Amino acid sequence: xxxxxxxxxxxxxxxxxxxxxxxxxxxxxxxxxxxxxxxxxxxxxxxxxxxxxxxxxxxxxxxxxxxxxxxxxxxxxxxxxxxxxxxxxxxxxxxxxxxxxxxxxxxxxxxxxxxxxxxxxxxxxxxxxxxxxxxxxxxxxxxxxxxxxxxxxxxxxxxxxxxxxxxxxxxxxxxxxxxxxxxxxxxxxxxxxxxxxxxxxxxxxxxxxxxxxxxxxxxxxxxxxxxxxxxxxxxxxxxxxxxxxxxxxxxxxxxxxxxxxxxxxxxxxxxxxxxxxxxxxxxxxxxxxxxxxxxxxxxxxxxxxxxxxxxxxxxxxxxxxxxxxxxxxxxxxxxxxxxxxxxxxxxxxxxxxxxxxxxxxxxxxxxxxxxxxxxxxxxxxxxxxxxxxxxxxxxxxxxxxxxx
Amino acid sequence: xxxxxxxxxxxxxxxxxxxxxxxxxxxxxxxxxxxxxxxxxxxxxxxxxxxxxxxxxxxxxxxxxxxxxxxxxxxxxxxxxxxxxxxxxxxxxxxxxxxxxxxxxxxxxxxxxxxxxxxxxxxxxxxxxxxxxxxxxxxxxxxxxxxxxxxxxxxxxxxxxxxxxxxxxxxxxxxxxxxxxxxxxxxxxxxxxxxxxxxxxxxxxxxxxxxxxxxxxxxxxxxxxxxxxxxxxxxxxxxxxxxxxxxxxxxxxxxxxxxxxxxxxxx
Numbered sequence: 001x002x003x004x005x006x007x008x009x010x011x012x013x014x015x016x017x018x019x020x021x022x023x024x025x026x027x028x029x030x031x032x033x034x035x036x037x038x039x040x041x042x043x044x045x046x047x048x049x050x051x052x053x054x055x056x057x058x059x060x061x062x063x064x065x066x067x068x069x070x071x072x073x074x075x076x077x078x079x080x081x082x083x084x085x086x087x088x089x090x091x092x093x094x095x096x097x098x099x100x101x102x103x104x105x106x107x108x109x110x111x112x113x114x115x116x117x118x119x120x121x122x123x124x125x126x127x128x129x130x131x132x133x134x135x136x137x138x139x140x141x142x143x144x145x146x147x148x149x150x151x152x153x154x155x156x157x158x159x160x161x162x163x164x165x166x167x168x169x170x171x172x173x174x175x176x177x178x179x180x181x182x183x184x185x186x187x188x189x190x191x192x193x194x195x196x197x198x199x200x201x202x203x204x205x206x207x208x209x210x211x212x213x214x215x216x217x218x219x220x221x222x223x224x225x226x227x228x229x230x231x232x233x234x235x236x237x238x239x240x241x242x243x244x245x246x247x248x249x250x251x252x253x254x255x256x257x258x259x260x261x262x263x264x265x266x267x268x269x270x271x272x273x274x275x276x277x278x279x280x281x282x283x284x285x286x287x288x289x290x291x292x293x294x295x296x297x298x299x300x301x302x303x304x305x306x307x308x309x310x311x312x313x314x315x316x317x318x319x320x321x322x323x324x325x326x327x328x329x330x331x332x333x334x335x336x337x338x339x340x341x342x343x344x345x346x347x348x349x350x351x352x353x354x355x356x357x358x359x360x361x362x363x364x365x366x367x368x369x370x371x372x373x374x375x376x377x378x379x380x381x382x383x384x385x386x387x388x389x390x391x392x393x394x395x396x397x398x399x400x401x402x403x404x
Numbered sequence: 405x406x407x408x409x410x411x412x413x414x415x416x417x418x419x420x421x422x423x424x425x426x427x428x429x430x431x432x433x434x435x436x437x438x439x440x441x442x443x444x445x446x447x448x449x450x451x452x453x454x455x456x457x458x459x460x461x462x463x464x465x466x467x468x469x470x471x472x473x474x475x476x477x478x479x480x481x482x483x484x485x486x487x488x489x490x491x492x493x494x495x496x497x498x499x500x501x502x503x504x505x506x507x508x509x510x511x512x513x514x515x516x517x518x519x520x521x522x523x524x525x526x527x528x529x530x531x532x533x534x535x536x537x538x539x540x541x542x543x544x545x546x547x548x549x550x551x552x553x554x555x556x557x558x559x560x561x562x563x564x565x566x567x568x569x570x571x572x573x574x575x576x577x578x579x580x581x582x583x584x585x586x587x588x589x590x591x592x593x594x595x596x597x598x599x600x601x602x603x604x605x606x607x608x609x610x611x612x613x614x615x616x617x618x619x620x621x622x623x624x625x626x627x628x629x630x631x632x633x634x635x636x637x638x639x640x641x642x643x644x645x646x647x648x649x650x651x652x653x654x655x656x657x658x659x660x661x662x663x664x665x666x667x668x669x670x671x
Contacts, residue, residue, distance in 0.1 A: 009564075104614065104662065113523060113524070117500075117504075120500075120504050120582075121504055121507050121508065124504040124505060124507065124508035125508045127508075127581060131581075132580065132581050133580075133581050133584060134581045134582070134584070134585060138585065139585075140582065140585035140586045141547060141586070145493070145494065145545065145547055145586075146494075146495070146524050146545035147493075147545045147546050147547040147550075150546070151547065154659070160661050160662055161614070161662055162553070162556060162614075162658075162659070162662065163546060163549075163553075163659055164544050164545070164546045164553035164556070164557065165544065165545045165546065166542065166543065166544055166545075167495075167523070167524035167525060167543055167544070167545055168523075168524070168525045168528070168541075168542075168543045169523045169524075169525055175542065179542065179557055179560070182557070182560035182561065182564055183556070183560055185408075185564060186407060186408045186410065186560055186563060186564065187407035187408060188407055188410065188556075188560075188614075202507045202512065203503055203504075203507065203514075203519070203522060206507065206512045206513070206514050206519075207503075207514060207516075207519030207520075207522065208519075210513065210514050210515065210516040210519050211516040211519060211520070212516075258540035258541075258542075259538055259539070259540060260532045260537060260538050260539065260540065260541045261532065261538070262532035262533055262535070262536050262537055262538050263532075263533065264533065265520045265521070265526070265529050265530070265533070266516070266520040273538070274538060277538060281540075390523075390525070391520055391523050391525070391526075391529065392523060392525040392526060392528055392529025392530075392532065392541075392543075393529055393532050393533075394525055394528070394529070394541060394543070
């Protein structure tokens with residue numbers, strides 16, 4: 001028997017949330033793009049990168065100015081962190097929660113895969129020619145380190161309670177919801193800032209290219225001719241709180257499920273076994289069955305292996321009756337931010353009453369028998385499941401719902 | 405709402421640090437029975453891996469396998485069934501340096517293996533492949549507070565999921581020039597097998613609450629130097645009590661001003 005939780009968790013309220021990707025800054029730009037099937041992908045012209053690939057770049061990230069007291073945190077990843085926090089009034093809602101609960105009772109759980117490693121990549125071009133030393137203005141702790149975005153957020157709000165970064169590659173900011181839910185359930189905190197931020201850097205662009213996992217065209221999730229990802233960047237945040245009687249229409253986290261492939265560092269289990277286990281665990285923790293799910297936001301990276309394995313897992317569990325799509329053709333693969341970005345996309349689908357389509361995908365892979373949405377359409381999903389899978393075989397599924 | 409206590413039983417310990425190759429050696433030093441010898445950390449060849457993989461395994465992979473397998477063996481637990489929490493202040497420093505160095509040249513065609521080994525959860529990924537464990541696997545970072553973050557999340561899983569969870573907190577060194585910016589001197593870490601129920605193998609119970617007390621220091625200057633130099637070794641005051649089979653409270657560093665108070669109940 002596998003040791004996965006069989007305990008149903010209490011729903012948690014997403015009392016505020018926001019998302020910023022190449023589709024635009026904030027919920028309104030995101031919903032407009034998703035409803036209209038617009039993609040944010042463009043040919044790669046990032047920094048000095050010379051690769052034939054497409055990317056999802058957030059506009060004006062480097063115009064963001066950090067507070068003078070937090071100058072050591074300055075890097076593209078923390079600029080996007082601040083930009084995300086200061087969108088849709090999210091930071092104000094956090095400050096209200098701190099006023100309500102106290103600065104030791106609001107926890108921070110943020111996901112990232114590469115944090116501010118771009119800062120280190122740039123610093124390596126400026127090493128002392130004599131000694132090889134990195135420049136004095138390079139600050140490892142506050143930029144490169146995986147915790148930097150969580151520490152920046154803690155300092156930004158003057159918080160004094162628990163904080164952690166979760167870094168499990170592309171499942172990172174899905175798993176933050178599970179970690180925060182545990183502490184909220186235990187009562188060690190009263191609210192949690194959860195989310196994910198990842199920004200473009202040379203490591204991931206050249207790295208995915210080295211694995212032959214980037215496409216020379218905009219990515220085409222679940223397309224028969226899909227041939228790789230489009231790397232993106234993004235910031236997405238939610239404020240999670242316990243709530244006995246949520247107002248009608250509010251968005252709830254209903255369940256979380258985590259598993260490991262135990263198979264390969266950079267390829268998914270070919271039968272999608274770990275993915276299936278994560279979805280089953282999420283259903284169990286929500287106390288739901290497959291019939292209760294109205295929409296699935298797929299991990300859908302657009303690599304041949306990911307979509308085939310995930311498709312097998314989804315069709316085994318859900319058959320071909322639940323509408324599903326990957327939104328990475330719109331946003332690109334925002335890596336460690338993808339879990340939170342796609343959780344917020346599910347929140348938009350639940351509150352606005354639509355099912356997002358899949359820009360870029362034209363000819364569905366006939367070998368994957370799922371109800372895949374090419375075009376966005378209106379509909380009223382009540383519960384949505386979202387998948388995130390990462391290198392090292394790290395899987396996480398979340399279930400969100402809308403309160404009646 | 406009233407909080408459910410973050411509490412668990414410790415059934416197994418794994419340990420590795422400079423001059424302290426395993427838990428029995430560390431326990432004797434922490435008890436004051438033998439002196440700490442100054443020596444680099446010794447990484448055992450990971451017997452769980454096939455020979456080819458064993459040779460290729462990086463220092464962090466060898467470190468985490470050594471720590472986790474020692475704790476599981478101590479507890480008599482089957483590693484294939486265990487949920488895990490990995491917590492580290494950084495990833496594979498040597499691999500990171502090699503990537504940054506190459507990306508600063510005109511030839512940016514980095515090795516695909518180096519790329520997939522660059523993720524913070526690389527050691528956790530190899531642990532899964534080596535042990536076959538498909539249970540949830542968490543991978544955290546909280547800079548110098550990484551041990552505390554790992555303990556908080558691992559206890560959360562033990563209390564809510566009612567399942568044994570293996571916490572592996574570890575760190576490794578960067579080569580220059582990053583070493584000058586982040587001077588972690590060597591590989592080191594601790595593994596604790598945490599269980600929700602007391603058993604015949606239980607060594608002690610621990611209950612964690614937030615505190616603002618300063619962390620306990622160690623009287624032995626060599627051990628105290630290790631506690632301060634390597635984030636995962638902020639655990640040492642707890643391990644000293646466990647080594648001496650003493651009940652009572654210890655205070656550990658987490659994220660100032662939040663520290664952790666640990667109440668130890670002996671068996």
